[in-house]
Amino acid sequence: MEDKILISVKNLKKYFSRGKDIVHAVEDVSFNIRRGETLGLVGESGSGKSTVARLIIRLIDTDGGNIIFDGVDITTLSEKALKPFRRRMQIVFQDPASSLNPQMTVGTIIKEQFLIHKLGTKQEQEKWVEELLEKVGIDPSFKDAYPHEFSGGQQQRICIARAIALRSEFIICDEPLSSLDVSIQAQIIKLLEDLQKELGLTYLFISHDLAVVKHLSDSIAVMYLGKLVEFSNKKDLFSNPLHPYTITLLSSVPTIKGEEKEVELKGEPPSPINPPEGCPFNPRCPKKEDICERETPILEEICEGHFVACHIVQR
């Protein structure tokens, strides 16, 4: 069972300082992703999802906790020691336009991956680039075009091609769809699914859109104000959401039947600079009790594989 887990995150912490204030961006986040599966990470903007992604891929350093990739703790590895792992995990960003270097042709952008890791000969690299472009559905003859000459969907395909260029096992998709039109979104989802099947990829799929996550994920983690509030497999979460925040999130997902019960969130999410005492969700929680303002709930397993951080539910 253990060996199936590809990446495991334990008590991840990240604080940013802004002047004298400290922003609690990520606080005690833990989860596992099994090989070949997809974890959906949902939450409002500012909840720390993207920070988690950047922490895992070591774009920023953690302030606590561990990241274990395929049994190796990569949390504090030096950039040099990290290089072999860089090959094995990749990231796809939200805005494809800005994640492609405008000064390079798309062919070069993909080729860079081989150059960085010194793989293959020149001819091989060219061949690989063409194969990859074909794989993500771009005519390889366009490899000498520049990113700005492509549409948003095509650009995102190029990003995906870059991400799989090194045959990485683990790919973080940081809201890859949110800047695309709905019709294009479906195509990209299809592409991601196909690639997963074909290459056996493991995804961390970050989104604020539960509907997309529901479609793609095997398990789902819900974040609120830097904390994980619920973590479960997809089926359990959607059939039996436990945390009040998850319930409100789910209620806003439009379903095909149109039976939408509105549970409105009160107010704005609080500032991560001065998170509220106790449960971070307490100022907006419809079921708030006294204890919620005093003690911070801990993520606990309520039933098999279903974790929740809520005093009310845990009782």
Add this chain to the structure above:
Amino acid sequence: MTQYIIKRIGWIIFNLLVLSLIAFILIKNVPGSFLELQILIGQAGTMGTGLTISEVEKVRGVETEMMKRWGEDVPLWQQYLTFIKGLVTLDMGPSFRWPTQTIEEIIANTFPVSFTIAILAVTIAIIIGIPLGVLAALKQNSWIDYLVSALVMVVSAIPNYVMAVFVIFLFSFWIPILPTYGWGQPKNYILPVLAMSFGPIGSIAGYMRTSLLDALKQDYIRTAWAKGGTERHVIFGHAMKNSLIPLVTILGPMISHLILGTVFVEGMFGVPGMGQYFSQAAGSRDYPLMMAQTVIFGLILMIMNLIVDIIYFFLDPRIRVSRR
């Protein structure tokens, strides 16, 4: 805000110390000395034939007597400390070149003149430059725009010392209505201010044009149009206001630049300002004055920047938020 200003003032003091130290080291390494130049001038004016080198050598022998008076015999670090002490206590002693005046007096006499001229020039530039810029922006791509843009570019490319010659010939020779030279009467201000305002007119008009064009493209302006605001209201109420704010940032450096960048204009019109004093102080190795002027001008520059930042802070709500 108060805290911010205090912090900035702290940095200004630190920067001034660094500046004064650098200036001191540099100035002390300038070849030549005041005394040697004195001898040179004395020679050039009188019976200095080339043959009396031995005479000059003899005069050089008594240098030390002379230097004692200026405190040149003391070690360098002590000189620096003396200078700093003088700066702090506003007692910097007499200048070499103008021995009857103390440095405080020179600065107290010349700074207001330079400052007034700079402020007047900038005021004129604002009065003329802003309407020109607005006109060009509103009639974008019309012949008016092209004319104004061309004018702006040409005018800002002509250095003020050339402008000075042109205005002198225009207003006191071909149309003889103003005196070419002198100081003390209001009419003496007209030509130097005019000569110095052309450059700023160009840059202000150009700046205004681009920033107004930018502002007119912004969403909130479109919204204002959409809401059915009148043209006048949209342009003057919204767009102008927002494009004027960045203008503040160029005014500060502009004024401080004009205060000292006027050596030639001063000489041409007989303006008793700071610029000539400095270039003459440098030319005659008047060390105390060179030091004092460098530091004081640095101070002016920094205070100008601070004032601009404070004004900007009050004008632009966005900055206020981001700076807490």
Add this chain to the structure above:
Amino acid sequence: MRRFLTIILSLVILSSTFLGTAYAEKVFRWSGSWGNTWDLSFHQGFIWVHMMGLTEGLIKWDKDMNPVKGMAESYTISKDGTVYTFKIRKDAKWSNGDKVTAYDFEYGIKYILSPKNGRGSFFGGAWYIKNAKDYANAVISDPNQVGIKVLDEYTIQFTLDGPHPDFLTTCALPTLYPMHRTSIEKLGNKAFDAGNLVTNGPYKLVGYTPNVEYILEKNPYYYDADKVEVDKIVGKLGGDPFLMYRRNEVDLINVGAAQLPVIEKDPILKKELITFPQSTVNLMYFSYFEHPAFDDRRVLTALQKAIDKEKICKFVYRGLAKPAYSVVTDLIPGSTANDPEVVEKFRFDPEAARKLLAEAGYPGGKGFPTVHFLIHSGQANDPLILAVKSEWEKNLGIKVIIDNYEQGVWSVKRFEIQSEPTFTFSGASYLYPDPAAPLTLNYAEGCLVASLKTKDLVEKVRLEKEQTEALKAGDEKKASELAKRIHNIIYTRSTPEARKILSLVQQAQRTTDPKKRLELYRQANKIRDINMYSSFPLVQPMSARLVKSNFEVPFNKYLVGFPVGFAYIRTK
């Protein structure tokens, strides 16, 4: 647009009212002089204004430049010509009403001599006074040893180091001026500010704005105040003089060759133009360097003969100069500037010059070292320097490089030992028409130095530098030893002709018979002009002035063309 026109129009009206106001008093405005302080001890710029109207010595010059009694009522000269006793006139007053006394003269002269005060290189007649030079050079520190003695409040006596007939004339020069003791002791530096400056001449200083202008007003306490016609003198210190003159903002300006064509075309200006010779010679001289070529008389003669001075004067100066063949102008009695032998020796003759150069071993300039002209930024546009360069390059085939330095840097560089032959440029002006004005004893000693071979000169400079070091280190013994060696070089290695000049001058200074004296000076001048090579006289410029026709200004040929005195300006 209409508003704009209105503004212009009102400006016109406004300014014309300003211009329209007529002066009740007579004002003479001129563009001239320069300087930064009215302290006489600084010897620069404003001392000439002192001389022309602010302060008056025991002797003053009349408008034809003859020495006449100024502050002195009478004077006596001892038989041997070394003791001068002056009686000061009783009605002499300072501009604040105080009496002018002998103590003021003593104070003033010692103030100027004192090494503690400001310093220039010009000392005029003060140098003749016994021990004055040593006191000024800090060799002796007791001012009482200087040969000035106050006999009573109105009598002052000078003891000279020899008979100097020109001492009387030099009494009109600023180094022998009185200074107002009480105000200087009370106010210190501030005593030299406008308003505070106490003067005894026909004018007093009422306003001074550095870099802009100064204003003099008639001094009511001046004994001869009735004869002073102009009430106010305004000196402008900047601007474009020619423009100011044409705008009627000044009454007197200097003009140069550039303006001449315009002036000649304009009938009014042409009438207002005054040109007169000036006792200045523009010359070039050696810096310190070592090169055998420049010890060779043939080379030096060739260099002089290769400069077409006539042509330079005609075209570059537009006739406002004449060729100079002597460093002493023909305005000085005893000058040999026009001596046919001298002129013939250095007259322009490119053929002869080339031949001389070839004889010396440099045919066609081949093998001749590159010559440098060490000039300062103030000389950057001096046409003369470029003309000499062009003449030498064209006529001799030698290469000239102009090294242009900022003035302060230049003042250091020109006393350094150069690695290649180097010339500097200067002008020599003589302040009064006396043969001794150019040929002082100092100058004669300078002739010794100038006649040294280049390598001896360099050695001398090296030793002098060592001597300065030794003095700084306090090694008196070494310094005096070095001084002996320097003296040795000067007196043993200099040419016999130079030593002859020295002895002639020494003789002349001891002579009281004017005719004999003049003859001695003439001989000295001629020897120098024919034999001394380290300085090349180039041109003798003329002065050109524009003066408004309602003024009559007598000019001083000996003081770079300033008015002789403001008191002599007459209005028409």
Add this chain to the structure above:
Amino acid sequence: MGNKKRIGRSYWSNIWEKFKRNKLAVFGLIFVCILILLGISAPWLAPYPYDEVHYEAVWTPPCREFLAGTDQLGRDIFSRLLYSLRNAIIVGLGAQSLIVVIGLTLGLIAGFYGGKTDNILMRIVDIVYSFPSYLLNIILVLVLGRGYFSIFVAIAATGWAGMARLVRGQTLSTKSRDFVEAARASGAGNNRIMFRYILPNIIGPVIYSIFSGIPGVMLVESGLSLIGLGVRPPMPSWGLMISEGTGQFLYNPYMLLAPAGMLVLTILSFNFVAFGLRDALSARE
């Protein structure tokens, strides 16, 4: 993406397209090229050496023999203008390259590494920024002596701060763009990121700043020559020629108009290029 569309139009060719649309800018660029060519070939183009004296022809107004007239020594003003142009271009390009080298290096380091390095470097930039550059230029030229190199150094000593600030800002904003993060996530080293990802993307504003800075440098040089601290006479410079010409405007106006006109023309054409470049860089497609 339609197949009809030509592909492979790089970022730069795009900017060039936009730049070409601005006629004034293209005109300016052509003129700048001509000026630079003229400057380079001054020794061959000039009809006379810049210091050749023609006594017989002093103060000749423009004529066939002397295209722009002669000065007080009969030196050909046209030749002197060409040499001045050459000097102005040498000073402009030389000082700007020094500014770019210093400013780019320090700005890149500060922006890229951030943290303490950035703090210290930006503090230095702040100090230099508050220096009275005009005064320091004078003092520096006095200390270093006259000559091209000291003018470069004097101008660059105070001028680099602006460039460093610009580069730092651009580096900071480029550094946080996703393609840099992506490259880092792929394991690209610091050098690779700096030179292949950040530098090409900030070079646009840097080039704009170079072009817009050249006129300023030329003006500083002519200002220095005006007070006798520019390039060494008799080597001509516009500032020197202007200062010679101002006193003569009344009777020999060409002596002022020729150098002043050339100065203005050169500054204008550089400005046109700079403005065109700015518009082309700022326009988003």
